[in-house]
Amino acid sequence: MDYLLQGIFSDKSLAKVVGFFTRQADADIAVRRLLRLPGMASDQVRLLGPEQARLRARDLLTQTLEPQPQGFVTTLVRTHAIAGCAGAVLGLLAFGFLIATHEPAVLNSPLLAFIAIVGFGTTFGLMLGALAALRPDRIWVISQVRSALRRHQWVVVAHATDSHQTVLAQDLLESSEAQVVRTL
Structure with missing residues (x-):
């Protein structure tokens, strides 16, 4: 996964x-212990x-919190493409199911039904791709970090x-x- x-x-x-x-001493100890974790x-x-509380949000983000900031555009395109295609496939499957079950609304105007069902599937897939790329959970963590730095x-x-490394780091x-x- x-x-x-x-x-x-x-x-x-x-x-x-x-x-x-x-x-700071406790934080230094935690860093040394984290570096001893496997991998x-x-x-x-x-x-x-x-002292980093005075950094602009963009500088804090690029210097410390996002190790690969240059990959955001790639992530944005990739998540949209994958989620949009998945939504289109689900729309095609739904359309095929409705045709197979002889749904009268779909059989009376199959082209409009195809456009609507596959279009909505693709649209919702693209919306999910945008949500996945923006990662609202990271925004929350970044705001917590900025608040903690301001509190010295x-x-x-x-x-x-x-996921294994995540659990180990969290436990530590x-x-x-x-x-x-x-x-x-």
């Missing part, structure tokens, strides 16, 4: 696990301090590459008594 999602989103990092610390590379863990807290961000940060949030 992780490989499928990485293919759709074109990101190496699918989830972010974030821990909020009141002391965790140094570019997957970031430590943010209160230290933030540890782990960019997990798979929770065991260090940090407040933890994560993306889906």
Whole structure:
């Protein structure tokens, strides 16, 4: 499943696990412990301090919270294409089902029914693709990080590459008594 999602989103990092610390020493310990997790590379863990609260939202996003910001356009196109095609296929299946069950409304004007059913399927697929590309869960996490930095807290961000690494990072940060949030 992780490989499928990485293919759709074109990101190496699918989830972010974030821990909020009141002391820098605790945050440093958490970073060292995270780097010892299986498969965790140094570019997957970031430590943010209160001095980064003054960064513009765009700078904070590109420097620390999104390791591959250049892939957003690729992700946008890819998610729209995949979800739009899936919606069209579901529309075709629904149209085929209605034809097979001899639905009178579809049999009386099959071209209009085809356009409507497949068109709506494609439209809803494209809307889901946009929602998936924008990742509202990440926006919430980013706002939490900005708020914590403004409160002079230290933030540890782990960019997990798979679900196993996500669980390990979350468990580690929770065991260090940090407040933890994560993306889906």
